[in-house]
Amino acid sequence: MSTSYDCLLTLAVPEHLEEEMLDLLLAHEDLVSGFSVYAAEGLGSGAHLHTTLEKVRGRSHRRMITLLMQQSQAATLIDRIKVQVQSPEVIWWTTALTGFGRLA
DSSP, X not given: OOOOOOEEEEEEEEGGGHHHHHHHHHHOTTTOSOOEEEEEEEOSTTOXXXXXXXXXXXXXXXXXXXXXXXXXXXXXXXXXXXXXXXXTTOEEEEEEOOOOOOOO
């Protein structure tokens, strides 16, 4: 896998789909070399509130997954994900990546 990354793919996933999404990403080793996952909360008109706690607080529990990729690979991965996870609650976006490296 190339380490010449030009984009950051971000997936915002509802907490209840976290394990399914992580398994899906791990199954696509041809495109995914690794990723980071962190907890987040979604607010606003697009937030789907599932649990009582979410309804009381007005925030949906989310997982943000970030992947360093090449833009063409990100598009391919999104197409694959859309086939296997068809949920309007999964949101994605890409951001241009102007630099990447390791300190040692």
